[in-house]
Amino acid sequence: MIHEVDESLRTLLRDDALEGAQIVVAFDAPTRDWAAKVNAPTVNLYLYDIREDTRRRERGLHNAYDEAGVVVARRRPPRYFKLSYLITAWTKRPEDEHRLLSSLLACLLRYEALPADRLTGSLAEIGVAVPMTIALPPPEDRSFADVWSALGGELKPSLDLVVSVPVTASPVYEAGPPVGEEGVRLGFSGIPPERPSEAEGTYRKTPDGRRLPVYGTRPGAPAAGIASRVAEGRGREERPE
Known part of the structure; x- marks a missing residue:
C-alpha cells in the first residue's frame, strides 16, 4: 500500500x-x-x-x-x-x-x-x-x-x-441466503400440531362464550394446571390429621 x-x-x-x-x-x-x-x-x-x-x-x-x-x-x-x-x-x-x-x-x-x-x-x-x-x-x-x-x-x-x-x-x-417471497415460517416445538383437547382445568370460559387457556397450563395436556394444583392443595388442607 x-x-x-x-x-x-x-x-x-x-x-x-x-x-x-x-x-x-x-x-x-x-x-x-x-x-x-x-x-x-x-x-x-x-x-x-x-x-x-x-x-x-x-x-x-x-x-x-x-x-x-x-x-x-x-x-x-x-x-x-x-x-x-x-x-x-x-x-x-x-x-x-x-x-x-x-x-x-x-x-x-x-x-x-x-x-x-x-x-x-x-x-x-x-x-x-x-x-x-x-x-x-x-x-x-x-x-x-x-x-x-x-x-x-x-x-x-x-x-x-x-x-x-x-x-x-x-x-x-x-451473508446468509436471501428471504424469498414466502417470508419466514415460525413454529413452536414440543406442542402437538393437532387441535388441543379442552381438558377440564386447562381452559376457562369467558362471558362471550369463548374458551381461553388458563395461564400456567399447556393446552392439550392433562388437567395438571394451576386449577388442579390449587384443588389438590385445598384437599390436603381439609383432610383431618
Whole structure:
C-alpha cells in the first residue's frame, strides 16, 4: 500500500511538476551522510510519519453484491491512514531549490486527491479516492524542526504532504441466503400440531362464550394446571390429621 503511494507520487511529480526534466525523485532520509552524496538535482520525499486518520473512520459493514444484486458478503469499511512526506529540493544553488519547490507546490495544489489515472495496484482496484493535503500547519504534537533534529541535518525549506490512504484488509463475513417471497415460517416445538383437547382445568370460559387457556397450563395436556394444583392443595388442607 505504501509503496503504491510512492509510485503514484513519483509519476505525478515527474509528469506534471518536473515535466520530464532530468531530476531525481528519491525517498531517502535526508541525513547529513545522504546529503553529502547528492551529486544531481534531486527532489526528496521522506516518509516521516504514519498514523490513522480517525476522522474518516466509519462504523457498520459494507455489502458485497453478486451479478444479480444479491448481498453475498459483508466487510468492514476501509480505514484511512495518513502518510506524511517531507518534500525537499536539493541543488547547488538555493534559488534553483526555490524554483523546484514552487513547481511542486503549484502541481500539488491542483489536486485534492491522487489522480485516479496515477493509482496502481490495490489502490486502483478498490476504486476509492485517496485524499491529500499540502503545506498545512503541522499538528501540535510535532514540528518540522523536530524532524530535522532527529535526522541530524540542517533545517531546509520543505513542503509537508499528507496522503490519506484507504486500507481494506479486514475479515469478510458471508451473508446468509436471501428471504424469498414466502417470508419466514415460525413454529413452536414440543406442542402437538393437532387441535388441543379442552381438558377440564386447562381452559376457562369467558362471558362471550369463548374458551381461553388458563395461564400456567399447556393446552392439550392433562388437567395438571394451576386449577388442579390449587384443588389438590385445598384437599390436603381439609383432610383431618
